[in-house]
Amino acid sequence: MCSGNHTRDLLSLENETQPPTNENANPPSDNVSAASFAQVRLPNFWRHSPREWFFHAEAVFANHRLRSDTSRANFVIAALDEEGIKTVCDLIGPEVRFESLKQRLISAFAVPQTTRFRSIVQPGGLGDRRPSQLLRDMRYILPDSIGEDALKQFWLQKLPSTTAAIISGQDGSLEELAARADRVMEATSTYDVHAVNTSEPSTDRFRSIENAIAALTAQVASLATLQANGSNHSRSRSRSKSRSNNNKNNGMCFYHNRFGASARKCIAPCAYKSPEN
DSSP: OOOOTTHHHHHHHTTTOOOOOOTTSOHHHHHHHHHHHOOOOOOOTTTHHHHHHHHHHHHHHHHOOOOHHHHHHHHHHHHHHHHHHHHEEEGGGGTHHHHHHHHHHHHHOOOOOHHHHHHSSSOOOOOOOOOOHHHHHHHTTTTOOOHHHHHHHHHHHSOOOOHHHHHHHHOOOOOHHHHHHHHHHHHHHHHHHHHHHHHHHHHHHHHHHHHHHHHHHHHHHHHHHHHHHHHHHHHHHHHHHHHHHHHSSOOOHHHHHHHHGGOOOSSHHHHHOOOOO
8 A cells, every 4th residue: 555655755846846045055056957847747657658758757857957866756656647656656655766666667567578579570560650660660679689680580571572572682771671661662552542543433434334235235135026026927917918819819719729620629709610521
C-alpha cells in the first residue's frame, strides 16, 4: 500500500517554487530556475514507450534547469495513471528518487527482449509503413545479439516480394537500400492505382459487349421463328392451290385428270366421259 508520507514529498515540490528570503542564500541564476519551474509540463506517461518518455522528460528538465531529484520524481509521479502509480507505489515516500522510478517503470512496461526478437524474425508486418520507417523501427527494438547482416535479412523478409527481389541484389548500406525500397514501393503503388483506375472502364466495356451479344441473340431467335412460321404457311397455301388447280383442270376429277380412261375411281363433280366403243 502506498505511504501517506507521499504528501510531504509533493509539498516539497511547492516549497521549491517559493522565492528565497535571503538574497545572499542563492545566486541570481537560481532565480531563473525558479521562474521557469512552474512552466514544466510533462505529457502523460507513455506505457508503450517508457524509454522514450524518460528521454523526453529529462530533456524538459534540462531545458528548465530543474536539477532537484525530489522535484523530478514528483513530476514523474504526477504524469502516471492508476496502473503506473500501482507499479511504483512502494517507492513513493520521503526518500523517493527519480532514478528508482525510472528504472522501475522501464522494467515494468518496456517490451521484453524475447518479444522484440520475435517481432523481428517473423515475416511480414510492413503494414502502411515505408521500408525506411520499418528499418528504423526494427533498429530500435533490435537486440544486441543481432548484427547488420542478420537485420538486413529479417528486414527483406518483411518487404513485399517484388520489392525484396529488386533490393536484395543491390549493394550499399541498409539506409541506402531502404531509400531505394521506398522509391520502388512508391512506383509500385502508383502503378497499382493506375491499374485500378483503368480496369473500371474495361469492365464497363465488357458489360456493354455482353449486353449487345444478348440483344443480337434474341433478335436472331425472333427472326428464325418468323421465318419458320412463314415457310409453313407458304407450303400450306401451295398445297391448297395445287388441289384447286387440279379440280379446275378440264372439269375432271383428280383421278380422271391423271389416269384418264384407266382411272378406277371418280370424284364428283367430274366432266370425264367414257369413250364410245
